Amino acid sequence: MEESNTTQNHLPTSNDPSLSKSNLNLDKATVSELLTKLRIAELPSDDSRGPKDVESYKFWKTQPVPQFNEEGDKSRGGAIRMINLDEVPKDPYPLLDGFEWATIDPENETEVGELYELLSKHYVEDDDSTFRLTYSPVFLRWALTSPGWQKQWHIGVRASTSQKLVAFISGVPANISIHAQTVKVIEINFLCIHKRLRSKRLAPLLIREITRRCYLQGIYQAIYTAAAVLPTPVASCRYYHRPLNWLKLYETGFSHLPANSTKARQIAKYHLPSTTQTPGLRPMQADDLGAVHELLERYLQRFDISPTFSIDELRHWLFLEADRPKEGASKRVVWAFVVEHPETQEITDVVSFYAIESAALSHSQHNVIRTAYLYYYASTESTQNLQQRLQGLINDALISAKKAQFDVFNALRLQDNDLFLEKLRFGRGDGQLNYYLFNYRVNPVANENHSDCLDSQRPGGMGVIML
Ligand SMILES: CC(C)(COP(=O)(O)OP(=O)(O)OC[C@H]1O[C@@H](n2cnc3c(N)ncnc32)[C@H](O)[C@@H]1OP(=O)(O)O)[C@@H](O)C(=O)NCCC(=O)NCCS
Structure with a gap:
């Protein structure tokens, strides 16, 4: 069975x-x-997160990621887009009215507590909402403070009036070897949006904002995982x-x-x-x-x-x-x-x-x-x-x-x-x-x-x- x-x-x-x-x-x-x-x-x-038609990836089709069904030999590997720092915005992208950018300091107990609260109510669940992943505050501090970590890469969104944390994305720097070539990357994790703010295109904004901040610090590549099928899994x-x-x-x-x-x-x-x-x-x-x-x-x-x-x-x-x-x-x-x-x-x-x-x-x-x-x-x-x-x-x-x-x-x-x-x-x-x-x-x-x-x-x- x-x-x-x-x-x-x-x-x-x-x-x-x-x-x-x-x-x-x-x-x-x-x-x-x-x-x-x-x-x-x-x-x-085998689930609702299966692949969509290429054109319907409104955000991802604009990003420097391999698109589905690309032809050609990619065995040597390399950057898709060369980043010209003059063209990278120096200020954060504008947010929806009523919300503001915040950073989360993983060494600050109160802020880790807020992140824990957000994730324990709104992070990854199974389809029938029987189980939800619960990363402990100690785990979050560990995951977010590896050597080279920067507070500015732990990005939150707060509701302006209540100051409640309603969305989050994080990155920590790492080096990975891709076919024996060392590439400096940011490891993206803990992307999460409050259930009541879903489907408002906030995820692309969080991704663009962390990308902007990494570019400004000289990191041009990232690695991330998802159950969702996006262009294009490596x-x-x-x-x-x-x-x-x-x-x-x-x-x-x-x-x-x-x-x-x-x-x-x-x-x-x-x-x-x-x-x-x-x-x-x-x-x-x-x-x-x-x-x-x-x-x-x-x-x-x-x-x-x-x-x-x-x-x-x-x-x-x-x-x-x-x-x-x-x-x-x-x-x-x-x-x-x-x-x-x-x-x-x-x-x-x-x-x-x-x-x-x-x-x-x-x-x-x-x-x-x-x-x-x-x-x-x-x-x-x-x-x-x-x-x-x-x-x-x-x-x-x-x-x-x-x-x-x-x-x-x-x-x-x-x-x-x-x-x-x-x-x-x-x-x-x-x-x-x-x-x-x-x-x-x-x-x-x-x-x-x-x-x-x-x-x-x-x-x-x-x-x-x-x-
Ligand atoms: C994943 C999550 C942040 C997406 O938020 P959302 O409100 O549903 O989606 P938005 O309207 O803000 O944005 C939709 C875009 O984000 C993309 N997206 C959805 N999930 C994504 C993911 N895990 N990683 C990267 N992009 C993702 C969608 O493909 C879509 O882009 P497209 O138009 O190019 O297809 C939200 O569903 C969530 O918090 N889920 C629970 C936690 C979770 O699963 N986190 C991801 C762990 S990998």
Whole structure:
């Protein structure tokens, strides 16, 4: 039975034929041919956010993004529009009457509280409004204060009279590698408009305003993700979900009972050992930073598009707890583990995940579902043994997440995830996440069916994880 939900973090059927061995045997040439033929008509459009006719993208057709069905070889990649700073407006774009621009300081508790309030009532929901993503204030501060962050890129809109925050968009700077070329980008996130202000073309205004501010600071490219299909995804990945607390997921309606199963069988199916299995696995410590940096730097080269972290960025993204111990474990947002070789003391592997809650909007017994999202991982294991190694490592991440009271573990079908999703009982979700590049044109990259990760140093595909 297909478990039918549509939001990004919903539970799917765990019996995914697309992960079967026969699909894993597609050769590289076939995959490459398929991906160069990627056209908008071929993108999944299983919900209301499916593709529209090109001309009806009134805003996006004016923007420097690849348009649907563009012809020509884009394998080399490059900027779409050269920006002449003299032509970039120096003042903010005018807003609707009764509203004004604001900035949100993520280090100011009151302002983060206002942002939390806006997002927890108006951010991403599933189609039948059963669950809504709820980013905690600690999470928001973490996500918005990575090295190089600027308050002016955390843009709010306030109602002039009440000063209530009614819309938001944010960006933090990053470097990404696109086919081995480093590109400075802004990572756009948390675009949100109050439900009563929807369909008033405020989103294009927020996007144009953050673009203007980035141009003025010398950043001309952006990366962003959306469930919505816009011109034109550079990658498109399916969500997969691995129940940790199946009964709770079932009770909230997050998970369904397959017709041919029983509750007891479902619980048994998702049972995990109580202790991790990989010898030498332990929580990452500050001293591991240099080794983890090297490990990730090498490993991420496997993918066509991947982040390029500085040591400071890695410290921020994987070490929030060490930086801010006062927050306490219940508010923790990121978990990172390393494997230290028992004899050589070499750091051979790293795995991490982060926490987002989803509010269960119409359930009295359970208010929230705690979701762990697979974050960055890397291994020094040879390609021959990589599959087995990753299966062990990610299984240990599942065990650790279960111990930390998470209910479900999410992963996208990107990076090397094909090597363990099926084996570790991840089920295919209905949610699809599209990746976009702004003002950069390059061939789309494939994530699904990259069987070659079993015998290739470079499987390709998307390697960036967006929060
Ligand atoms: C996404 C959201 C901000 C769009 O606001 P809206 O009021 O529905 O749309 P507006 O009238 O302001 O603007 C419509 C334009 O924005 C575009 N748009 C819609 N969602 C978008 C997204 N996630 N990213 C970029 N552009 C988007 C539309 O395609 C349309 O442009 P087009 O004419 O070229 O097609 C709003 O629905 C919202 O807050 N949703 C909940 C949170 C959410 O889903 N955020 C996005 C996370 S990726």
